[in-house]
Amino acid sequence: MKKIKIICACGSSIATSTIMASNVNDLLEGKGYSADIKKTTYSSLDEDIKSFQPDLVLTSTNITVNTGVPVLLGLPYLTGVGKKDLEKKILDIVEGIKND
Numbered sequence: 001m002k003k004i005k006i007i008c009a010c011g012s013s014i015a016t017s018t019i020m021a022s023n024v025n026d027l028l029e030g031k032g033y034s035a036d037i038k039k040t041t042y043s044s045l046d047e048d049i050k051s052f053q054p055d056l057v058l059t060s061t062n063i064t065v066n067t068g069v070p071v072l073l074g075l076p077y078l079t080g081v082g083k084k085d086l087e088k089k090i091l092d093i094v095e096g097i098k099n100d
Contacts, residue, residue, distance in 0.1 A: 004028060004035045004094055007048055008074065010060040013041045020058045020074040027087050033094055055097050056090065 006024060010016035017039040028035045040048045042063070049057070049067050057067050058074035070093050076082040 002097060004033055004056070004097060005052060005054040006035055006037045007040055007045070007052060007054045007057045008037060008059075009040050009042055009045050009048075009057060009063075011042060013039045013044075016060045016074075016078065020060065020077045023077040024058060024074075024090060027090060028094065031091065031094075056093050058090075 006021075008017040008020040008024070010020070021037045021039055025035055025037055038048060038052050038054070042059075045057070045063070045067075046065065049069070054069055057069055057071045058077075059071060060074055060078070062073060063071060072086060072089055072093075074086070076086040
């Protein structure tokens, strides 16, 4: 099975991206998926997408950059509000990748 590649982006790539990365990793491991997760800043996002070639990008705020891959707002991992909906969207994307 393909390893899922995810970028978690926030302003400084310290606290917020770490929380998102930890949560998404726990979700995927709990479902039997293997993930390679990279934390980054918004200022490095374009370059990291080119070099890392992720399957999914999670951000702490809405972005207007066309990434070429699905982008989800990871804010529910910080607030708890909408977390189940976010995780369903993540798993739907991962299932699509797995079935490619």
